[in-house]
Amino acid sequence: MRALNPTDPARAVCLVSGGMDSAVALAEARAAGFECHALSFRYGQRHIVELEAAARVARALGAVEHRIVTVDLSALGGSALTDAIDVPKDRSEHAIGHGVPVTYVPARNTVFLAVALGWAETLGARELFLGINALDYSGYPDCRPEFLHAFEELARVATAVGTEQGARFRVHAPLLKLSKAAIVSRGLELGVDFGLTQTCYDPIVADVGGERALACGRCDACVLRLKGFRDAGRRDPVRYAEAGA
Amino acid sequence: MRALNPTDPARAVCLVSGGMDSAVALAEARAAGFECHALSFRYGQRHIVELEAAARVARALGAVEHRIVTVDLSALGGSALTDAIDVPKDRSEHAIGHGVPVTYVPARNTVFLAVALGWAETLGARELFLGINALDYSGYPDCRPEFLHAFEELARVATAVGTEQGARFRVHAPLLKLSKAAIVSRGLELGVDFGLTQTCYDPIVADVGGERALACGRCDACVLRLKGFRDAGRRDPVRYAEAGA
Numbered sequence: 001m002r003a004l005n006p007t008d009p010a011r012a013v014c015l016v017s018g019g020m021d022s023a024v025a026l027a028e029a030r031a032a033g034f035e036c037h038a039l040s041f042r043y044g045q046r047h048i049v050e051l052e053a054a055a056r057v058a059r060a061l062g063a064v065e066h067r068i069v070t071v072d073l074s075a076l077g078g079s080a081l082t083d084a085i086d087v088p089k090d091r092s093e094h095a096i097g098h099g100v101p102v103t104y105v106p107a108r109n110t111v112f113l114a115v116a117l118g119w120a121e122t123l124g125a126r127e128l129f130l131g132i133n134a135l136d137y138s139g140y141p142d143c144r145p146e147f148l149h150a151f152e153e154l155a156r157v158a159t160a161v162g163t164e165q166g167a168r169f170r171v172h173a174p175l176l177k178l179s180k181a182a183i184v185s186r187g188l189e190l191g192v193d194f195g196l197t198q199t200c201y202d203p204i205v206a207d208v209g210g211e212r213a214l215a216c217g218r219c220d221a222c223v224l225r226l227k228g229f230r231d232a233g234r235r236d237p238v239r240y241a242e243a244g245a
Numbered sequence: 246m247r248a249l250n251p252t253d254p255a256r257a258v259c260l261v262s263g264g265m266d267s268a269v270a271l272a273e274a275r276a277a278g279f280e281c282h283a284l285s286f287r288y289g290q291r292h293i294v295e296l297e298a299a300a301r302v303a304r305a306l307g308a309v310e311h312r313i314v315t316v317d318l319s320a321l322g323g324s325a326l327t328d329a330i331d332v333p334k335d336r337s338e339h340a341i342g343h344g345v346p347v348t349y350v351p352a353r354n355t356v357f358l359a360v361a362l363g364w365a366e367t368l369g370a371r372e373l374f375l376g377i378n379a380l381d382y383s384g385y386p387d388c389r390p391e392f393l394h395a396f397e398e399l400a401r402v403a404t405a406v407g408t409e410q411g412a413r414f415r416v417h418a419p420l421l422k423l424s425k426a427a428i429v430s431r432g433l434e435l436g437v438d439f440g441l442t443q444t445c446y447d448p449i450v451a452d453v454g455g456e457r458a459l460a461c462g463r464c465d466a467c468v469l470r471l472k473g474f475r476d477a478g479r480r481d482p483v484r485y486a487e488a489g490a
Contacts, residue, residue, distance in 0.1 A: 107363030118352030
């Protein structure tokens with residue numbers, strides 16, 4: 001941790017996707033006393049409602065700024081999140097998280113962390129926060145501790161401050177080993193308003209009183225989110241299209 | 246090296262900037278028998294002539310395709326290549342290459358390689374080629390062998406094929422230890438038309454008979470390029486704005 005000035009808090013770059021996990025990770029960074037610079041990506045995702053949610057979350061949780069960087073991964077193809085491949089629906093909780101899911105975007109977290117690293121170097125920040133989780137998404141290779149350690153090693157040799165001043169960057173993934181239920185509980189403890197977050201892979205944008213994007217309730221992300229709230233014994237404030245949810 | 250099919254050549258993703266070094270690196274990949282997929286970035290650089298040069302180079306050297314991915318690093322600031330900071334001029338060859346230059350873009354190569362890795366995974370490619378050089382640009386931390394090794398380690402744990410099939414990605418930097426003069430000689434040996442390349446950090450776009458972008462002849466990149474041709478005893482086919490060049 002390295003403040004630019006003894007009276008300033010140390011800075012952190014926090015990846016904020018608009019989903020619930022990165023919101024809790026940002027809340028953890030704030031709770032640890034960091035001045036948080038929120039970063040989101042326009043990476044060719046099909047649903048721009050995620051970025052609107054990211055902006056709401058960053059503001060609500062006290063980030064000092066929020067930037068959106070365009071990284072057009074859809075130009076390279078390869079995932080149901082950016083291509084026209086169907087998002088799987090109605091899979092059981094047990095079927096989710098085995099093997100690499102079709103929603104995996106090759107090297108996405110590597111790209112996002114690389115951009116975060118560049119911004120951190122510019123800001124004088126040494127801490128990177130992200131909301132990845134190893135339990136629910138065991139199929140994503142870039143959501144594992146080995147990946148985070150390898151990235152920290154890379155960051156040391158890839159940067160001017162690492163090379164010239166021996167600075168070490170730390171990648172914080174405070175939710176890495178938490179269950180979805182534990183994430184819900186921790187988020188509520190930290191004051192996260194989950195009603196601001198957007199988790200669904202296949203949102204149905206509909207006017208329901210306001211202009212709220214509805215979650216489908218049936219994609220893997222919705223299934224895991226709903227199970228998390230259920231297991232935590234809490235009610236998800238987001239409204240779902242499916243009555244079952 | 247891993248072909249998708251015994252009759253297909255192995256694939257490589259080759260970063261092509263439009264400059265002379267990445268053109269020679271692409272020519273090396275072709276000479277080694279790879280099917281080359283060329284990749285360039287629209288990263289907020291001030292001069293789009295670089296991308297036009299990249300397209301010319303990719304085509305001339307037989308890449309099977311050329312994609313341009315937008316990664317808007319200028320949204321984060323921090324370099325004379327993307328900000329309105331003045332590009333230094335008229336520095337001696339000896340003054341160049343000490344310390345981190347103002348043209349350093351934080352984490353640029355990390356970001357570019359991360360995107361290349363994602364594309365490689367999609368294509369079934371395991372080889373990444375880039376034209377970085379450790380001698381002329383010793384001030385760039387992400388142009389050093391330590392950086393390339395750290396990236397290969399990261400690639401192994403960051404990808405589905407690395408994790409599930411034990412695939413190893415290799416980062417090839419065939420020019421890493423070559424002098425500029427050696428790069429010129431090697432490029433000519435491989436049939437690279439350096440007249441297609443664009444090196445200048447501060448090109449003067451002018452109509453000179455055709456619609457050719459002129460190189461300034463005075464920025465660090467031009468100074469090093471000209472010295473390379475001079476030392477190799479060859480004439481640079483690019484036309485320069487300064488008579489001295």
